Amino acid sequence: MQQWRIETPQSIELEGVRRLEVRMVAGDVNVVGRTEDAEAGAAAVEVSAVEGQLLVSLENGTLTIAHERLSWGGLLDWVGNRKARATVSVSVPADCPVELGVVSADAVVSGITADRTAVKSVSGNVTLDGVRSDITAQTVSGDLETRQLSGTLRFTTVSGDLTVVNGASDTVKAETVSGDLTLDLDLQTGGRIDVSSVSGDLTLRMPESAGLTVDVKTMSGSLDSAFDGVRTERKPGKSTLQGQVGDGDGRLTAKTVSGDVTLLRREMRAMRDSG
Amino acid sequence: MSPVFGHGRLRLYLLKLLDESPRHGYDVIRELEDRFMGLYSPSAGTVYPRLARLESEGLVTHQVAEGRKVYRITDAGRRELGDRQGDLDDLEQEIAGSVRDLATEIRSEVSVSVRDLQAELKNAARDVRMQNRAQAREQRESRRSPDEPHQADAERTLEWFRSELRGALRGRALTAGDVAELRSILQRALDEARRLVDVSRG
Numbered sequence: 001m002q003q004w005r006i007e008t009p010q011s012i013e014l015e016g017v018r019r020l021e022v023r024m025v026a027g028d029v030n031v032v033g034r035t036e037d038a039e040a041g042a043a044a045v046e047v048s049a050v051e052g053q054l055l056v057s058l059e060n061g062t063l064t065i066a067h068e069r070l071s072w073g074g075l076l077d078w079v080g081n082r083k084a085r086a087t088v089s090v091s092v093p094a095d096c097p098v099e100l101g102v103v104s105a106d107a108v109v110s111g112i113t114a115d116r117t118a119v120k121s122v123s124g125n126v127t128l129d130g131v132r133s134d135i136t137a138q139t140v141s142g143d144l145e146t147r148q149l150s151g152t153l154r155f156t157t158v159s160g161d162l163t164v165v166n167g168a169s170d171t172v173k174a175e176t177v178s179g180d181l182t183l184d185l186d187l188q189t190g191g192r193i194d195v196s197s198v199s200g201d202l203t204l205r206m207p208e209s210a211g212l213t214v215d216v217k218t219m220s221g222s223l224d225s226a227f228d229g230v231r232t233e234r235k236p237g238k239s240t241l242q243g244q245v246g247d248g249d250g251r252l253t254a255k256t257v258s259g260d261v262t263l264l265r266r267e268m269r270a271m272r273d274s275g
Numbered sequence: 276m277s278p279v280f281g282h283g284r285l286r287l288y289l290l291k292l293l294d295e296s297p298r299h300g301y302d303v304i305r306e307l308e309d310r311f312m313g314l315y316s317p318s319a320g321t322v323y324p325r326l327a328r329l330e331s332e333g334l335v336t337h338q339v340a341e342g343r344k345v346y347r348i349t350d351a352g353r354r355e356l357g358d359r360q361g362d363l364d365d366l367e368q369e370i371a372g373s374v375r376d377l378a379t380e381i382r383s384e385v386s387v388s389v390r391d392l393q394a395e396l397k398n399a400a401r402d403v404r405m406q407n408r409a410q411a412r413e414q415r416e417s418r419r420s421p422d423e424p425h426q427a428d429a430e431r432t433l434e435w436f437r438s439e440l441r442g443a444l445r446g447r448a449l450t451a452g453d454v455a456e457l458r459s460i461l462q463r464a465l466d467e468a469r470r471l472v473d474v475s476r477g
Contacts, residue, residue: 030378036309048375089375108378129381145389163389182393203396226403262400 001059006086010047017043018061020092023070023101025052025084033094033111043092052084065090075101075120076140102126102142119144121160143179150188161200176200184266187212187250195254202254205264211249214263216241218256225263284366286325290348290356291363293335297347300326 004012018041022029027049036042043063045056057064067084085105092098097114100107102124109117110129117133119126121142128135128146135153137144139160146153146164152171155162162174163182170188174181174195181195181202187210195202201221206212214230216223223232223241230243241261254261292298292306304322326346329335334352337344348356356363449457 028378030375032374032377044374046374087375089378091374106382108382110378110381127382127385129385145385147385147388163393165385165388165392182389182396184392184396203400205396205399222404224400224404224407226399232407260400262396262403264396264399264403 001057003055003057006047006050006054006056009049012045012056014043014045014058014063015040016061017041017058017063017092017096019063019097019099020090021062021064021066021072021099022088022090022107023064023066023072023075024054024086024088024105025067025070025078025080025103027085027105028087029065029100029102029105029107030089031098031100031107031109031112032089032091033096033113034091035094038093038095041093041096043090043096046089047086048089049085049087051086054084054086054088063090063092070101070103072099072101072120075103076122076138078103078122100126186210189249191250193250193252193254195252195256197254197256197259199258200256201260201262202256203262203264204252205266206245208265208267209246211246212252213244213248213250214242214252216252216254216261218259218261220258221256222260222262224261226265227263230263284362285321286329287356287359287363288366289322289325289329290334290352293346293348294353294356297345299340299343299345301343303346 002014004010015037020031020043022031034042041061045063045065047054047056053068055064055066055068065088067086069080070078070084094111094113096112097116098109098112099118100109101120103122105121105124106126107119107121107124108127108129109119109131111131113132115134117128117131117135119128119135119137121137121139123141124139125143125145126137126139128144128149130148131146132150134151135149137153137155139157141159142157143161143163144155144157146162146167148166148168149164150168150170153164153169153173155172155174155176157175157179158177160176160179161182162176162179164172165184167183167185168188169185170191172183172185172193172195175197176195177198177200179197179200181197181200181204183193183203184205185193186207187193189211193204214225217238217240219237219239221239223239225232225241227243227245229245230241233240233242241263245263252263288307289303292303298306300319300323303326304319307322326335326337329352330337330346332351334349334355335346336349337346339345
């Protein structure tokens with residue numbers, strides 16, 4: 001096992017990295033997947049600012065970067081030293097599974113194509129860019145913002161917002177209390193979107209050619225659809241939005257208490273414009 | 276795309292790649308992607324003209340193998356590379372240390388697209404909601420319109436009656452007897468109107 005105690009800015013080059021675990025209190029953490037020398041498990045850790053001690057270790061292919069005493073399990077109710085702060089940038093092989101936990105630190109994860117990616121945050125905002133993976137993300141109040149996401153996403157939050165820009169996922173499952181969900185999504189064939197929300201709004205935009213079977217229920221939220229073939233039925237205490245879009249291949253199920261649900265169409269022209 | 280390649284530094288990096296081994300153009304592009312961890316993807320339109328220029332300066336040369344040009348560095352190219360070793364070291368250091376800058380850039384780019392998307396979808400959602408409301412209202416109105424135009428007419432008639440009568444009474448000194456008489460006239464009119472409505476309904 002190799003180990004470093006980091007108290008001043010420092011860079012470390014490593015080999016044999018197969019897995020990354022990061023647990024940080026405050027600051028910034030950036031994780032970038034690289035294809036260069038990926039077979040050798042080449043990785044680099046750059047700590048450009050640090051307050052409190054940061055431990056870096058490599059054991060059995062697992063690269064761990066952590067503030068002391070911060071565990072994965074105890075992360076969401078961390079009451080320890082909030083002064084521990086660092087700015088850490090890591091490049092790891094793109095196919096390296098990443099487990100990233102932050103208290104208030106903001107995180108960027110880019111270009112990761114591993115089977116699994118796990119993110120936990122209390123109040124830190126998390127940005128995922130070009131990640132193709134089975135992603136599990138959990139936040140209390142932190143927002144999750146993604147661009148060019150593929151694979152599956154499971155998101156659980158209290159008040160954090162989820163925004164998916166140019167997504168091409170096959171599964172999106174989200175549970176929120178008051179966080180809003182804004183999804184611009186080209187759902188893959190046979191894909192599923194499954195949302196449960198108390199007061200958070202769901203706005204979903206899909207290509208006009210999309211195929212989806214829709215089953216949305218709310219107690220008091222507004223339901224609206226820009227697709228023909230999806231009907232709203234309003235009753236006091238329970239409204240539904242049901243029907244079929246296109247070939248009805250994918251599935252959208254959503255339940256809210258007071259959150260609004262809106263289905264929007266992305267016209268082909270607009271899609272070309274955006275990319 | 277990347278700020279790393281200002282001031283002829285891509286040219287220098289191309290020489291370095293060809294110094295390592297002869298490569299064809301596509302290889303060079305792949306290598307660049309790899310060196311930048313897949314984050315910098317130069318287009319063929321960026322790389323090929325630069326290779327051609329290096330060739331015209333005598334720093335590289337090419338042979339055609341299996342229908343593809345394979346580029347190779349010349350002695351002049353190696354000298355040029357040696358002269359600029361310092362620049363090259365700087366460049367490589369910057370490439371290594373650019374993960375943080377890159378992440379900062381990604382964060383702000385994604386954040387801008389997220390705000391744009393949220394604003395765009397919010398507007399689109401409002402439009403759809405208004406359209407749906409307008410449609411629902413139209414449907415409601417078309418359902419009840421057959422028997423209702425005359426209702427409005429009747430209400431306008433009442434308004435007219437009330438304002439005419441008020442006008443007639445204004446400024447007149449009326450006795451209690453006059454008012455009692457007026458009340459009984461109106462009562463009779465009301466009874467008759469009720470009869471009419473009941474008959475037409477029945």
